[in-house]
Amino acid sequence: MEPVSVFDFQRAARERLDPMTRDYYDGGARDELTLADNRAAFDRLRLRYRVLRGIGARDTSVELLGRRLASPILAAPTAFQGLAHPDGELATARACSAAGTVMTLSTLSTSRIEDVAAAGEGPVWFQLYVYRDRDTTADLVRRAEAAGCEALVLTVDAPVLGVRERDVRNRFHLPAGLALENLTAEGMRGVPEAAADSGLASYVAELLDPSLDWDDVAWLRGLTSVPVLVKGVVHPADARLAVEHGADGVWVSNHGGRQLDTSVAAIDALPEVVEAVDGRIPVLVDGGVRRGTDVVKALALGADAVAVGRPVLWGLAVDGGAGVRRVLDLLRGELDTSLALCGCERPDELGPDLVVRAP
Numbered sequence: 097m098e099p100v101s102v103f104d105f106q107r108a109a110r111e112r113l114d115p116m117t118r119d120y121y122d123g124g125a126r127d128e129l130t131l132a133d134n135r136a137a138f139d140r141l142r143l144r145y146r147v148l149r150g151i152g153a154r155d156t157s158v159e160l161l162g163r164r165l166a167s168p169i170l171a172a173p174t175a176f177q178g179l180a181h182p183d184g185e186l187a188t189a190r191a192c193s194a195a196g197t198v199m200t201l202s203t204l205s206t207s208r209i210e211d212v213a214a215a216g217e218g219p220v221w222f223q224l225y226v227y228r229d230r231d232t233t234a235d236l237v238r239r240a241e242a243a244g245c246e247a248l249v250l251t252v253d254a255p256v257l258g259v260r261e262r263d264v265r266n267r268f269h270l271p272a273g274l275a276l277e278n279l280t281a282e283g284m285r286g287v288p289e290a291a292a293d294s295g296l297a298s299y300v301a302e303l304l305d306p307s308l309d310w311d312d313v314a315w316l317r318g319l320t321s322v323p324v325l326v327k328g329v330v331h332p333a334d335a336r337l338a339v340e341h342g343a344d345g346v347w348v349s350n351h352g353g354r355q356l357d358t359s360v361a362a363i364d365a366l367p368e369v370v371e372a373v374d375g376r377i378p379v380l381v382d383g384g385v386r387r388g389t390d391v392v393k394a395l396a397l398g399a400d401a402v403a404v405g406r407p408v409l410w411g412l413a414v415d416g417g418a419g420v421r422r423v424l425d426l427l428r429g430e431l432d433t434s435l436a437l438c439g440c441e442r443p444d445e446l447g448p449d450l451v452v453r454a455p
Contacts, residue, residue, distance in 0.1 A: 099422065099424060099426075101297055101387075102386045102423060102426060103386065104405045105407065105410040105411050105414055105419065105422075105423055106406075106410045107388075108120070108409035108410070108413075109121075109137065109413040109414050109455075110412075112413050113180065115266065116269075117179040117180070119263065119265075120176070120179070120262070120263055121179075121406060121409050122262075122264075122355050122406065123260050123261075123262035123263065123354065124258075124260065124353035124357065125259055125260055125353060125356065125357040126258070126259055126261065126357035127354055127357055127358075128357065129353075129357050130353035130357050130360075130361065131352065131353030131354070131357075132320055132353070132363040134352070134353050134362055134363070134383040134384030135384040135386065136384075137173075137361035137363045137364050137384065138384055138385070138387075138389075139454075140453055141363070141393050141451055141452070142451070142452050142453070142454050143392065143393065143396075143450055143451060144449070144451070144452050144453075145387065145437055145438045145439055145450065146438060146439030146440075146450070147439060148439075149212060149221065149357060149439035149440070151436050151439060151440070152271050154435050154436055154440075154441050154442070155430055155442050156168070156432055156435070156442075156443065157196075158286075158400065158443050158444075159248055160198075160378060161238075161246070161344065163321050165196060165198065165219075165401075166195060166196025166197055166428070167195075167196070167197055167428040168391065168395060168399075168400065168401040168402060168443055169369050169385075169391060169403075169404060169423075169424060169427050169428060169431065170192075170199075170200060170380070170401055170403040170404070171188060171192050171197065171198065171199045171200055171404065171405075171420075172200055172349075172352075172382045172401070172404055172405035172408070173200040173202040173223035173251075173402065173410055174202060174405045174406075174408060175201075175202045175204035175205070175206070176204060176205075176206055176274070176287075177205070177409065178206030178274045179206075179270075179274065180208070180409050180412040181416045183207050183416055183417065184205075184206045184207050184412075185201060185202075185206065185207040185215075186207050186211060186212060186215045186417075187352075187412060187416045188408060188412060188417065188420050189215040189216045189218070189220060190215050190216045190417045191216075191411075191417040191418070191419075191420035191421040191424065192216065192218050192220075192420070192424070193215070193216025193217050193436070194216070194218075194421055195218075195421055197218065197424065198218070198219045198220070198221055198246075199212070199216070199218065199219075199220050200220075200221045200222070200223050200249055201213075201220055201221070201223060202223050203223055203236065203276075203277075203278055204276055205276070205277060205278050206270075206274050206275065206276070206277055207277055208277045208278060209222060209236075209239050209243050209245070209278055210239065211241045211277075213240075213243035213244045213245055214243070214244075219246045219247075220243075220244070220245050220246065221246060221247040221249055221325075222240035222245040222247070222248055222249065223251055224236060224237065224248050224249065224250050224316070225251055225254070225282075225304050226250070226305045226312065227304055228304065228305045229281070229303060230305075231304075232279070232284070235280075236278060236318055237316070237319045237320050238320075238438060239278075241320050241321070241322055243449075245343075246324060246326070247322055247324070247344070248316065249254075249324075249327050249347065250312075250313065250316055250325065250327060251327045251328055251351075252308060253327070253329075253349065253350065253351050253355050253356075254300070254304070254308075254328070254351065254355060255306040256300070256301065257294075257300040257301070257355075258351070258354055258355035258356060258357070259297070260294060260297075260354060260386050263294035263296065264293055264294050264297070265409065266293040266294075267288075267293070267294065267295065268296055269287050269288055269289035269295035269296075270287040270288075281422025283303075284303060287299050296302055308340045308455060309339055311339040311341075312341060313326060314342060315340055319372040320328050323344035323345065324342070324343055324344050324345075325344060325345035325380070326338045326343045326345070326346055326347065327347035327349055327380075328349050328350075328351060328355075329346050329347065329348055329349070329365075329369060330348060330349075330350055330360050330365035330369070331365075331368075331369075332368040332369055332371065332372035334375050335368075335369040335372040335379075339372075339373060339376050339377060340425075341379060344378075345377050345380060346377060346378075346379050346380070347375055347381070347382070347403075348362050348365055348366050348369050348379065348381040348382075348383075349381065349382045349383055350351060350365075350383055352382070352383055352405055353383070354433075361383065362381050362382060362383030363381065363383070363394060363397070364382050366379070366394065366398060367397050367398060367448070370398030376455070377431040379398060379400055380400060380401045380402065381394050381403070382401060382404065382405060385402050385404050385407075386404075386407065387427075388428075388430025388431035388432070388433060388434045389430070389434050390402070391427065391430075391431045391434070392431065392435065392438060392446060393451055395443050396448055396450045396451045397444045397448055397451060398448070404423075407427070408420050408423060408424075410423065411423035411424075431443075438450055438451045
């Protein structure tokens with residue numbers, strides 16, 4: 097039967113993926129409380145819709161960083177997409193291009209930046225982890241810009257990797273035939289099985305730089321002419337600092353519940369971040385978005401766009417690029433219906449008066 101919701105894709109993907117990959121994609125840190133709360137936080141919000149608004153045809157498009165997108169639903173950066181489908185990130189890029197939205201490519205990609213950027217005609221952003229070897233990092237930035245990536249997304253919530261107990265139990269690793277194709281130096285391309293840990297945890301501890309501070313945002317801005325977004329912000333003070341240090345966007349995220357367990361749900365953190373930014377730069381949010389009503393709630397609370405990670409992976413696992421496209425189309429269709437039922441024709445008509453917290 098054709099999937100009719102993101103949750104149908106989730107169920108189908110779980111049947112297709114091997115246990116190690118399924119747990120890597122679906123799991124969170126420690127007791128996975130934040131993982132669950134990202135979803136539950138949306139369910140705690142209710143929509144106080146308007147009626148008799150003369151709603152005609154809806155327009156789900158938005159402008160973001162100078163680009164007109166078909167919808168405010170982007171693909172979040174997710175690593176190791178080759179575990180879900182042989183075409184991996186290339187299929188996702190093509191699907192996002194066809195859907196008229198942004199694909200955000202992970203540093204930890206199983207496809208090369210250059211190949212992904214060339215796979216479709218739509219915009220590609222590059223998510224950046226900063227390596228201890230700054231020359232490696234600078235080379236990634238230069239390659240991303242040369243390939244045509246239209247923004248850099250600096251992930252700042254992973255000075256160390258959160259303990260993902262599913263991955264520890266499974267000794268998560270990349271199987272033979274898959275590598276981190278964006279890395280060229282010996283010892284950086286593989287994620288081997290660790291003796292008593294997640295192989296990814298060992299990789300991050302050895303190679304990524306845990307000492308990042310706000311000066312590094314300025315350092316990164318000096319390496320590139322494309323916009324730089326700071327991803328992993330949940331505190332309003334950090335949102336203000338991002339603006340002060342020249343960020344071109346703030347991305348509210350708790351890494352999908354995969355870093356600090358019991359941290360605040362992303363949608364709960366959003367309103368204070370929006371207030372702190374005060375319209376000076378765009379605000380994005382990810383974490384738990386599974387329905388068009390979730391998108392409406394996030395936009396009504398001040399987000400300029402939302403990003404989805406796991407749903408893209410589920411679509412990819414079920415039917416490659418066609419599955420990713422179907423996921424994005426389902427969410428856009430639900431957004432369109434939700435806009436109409438809220439009494440709005442466009443995303444920019446949504447406001448916080450439409451959202452209330454359930455008793």
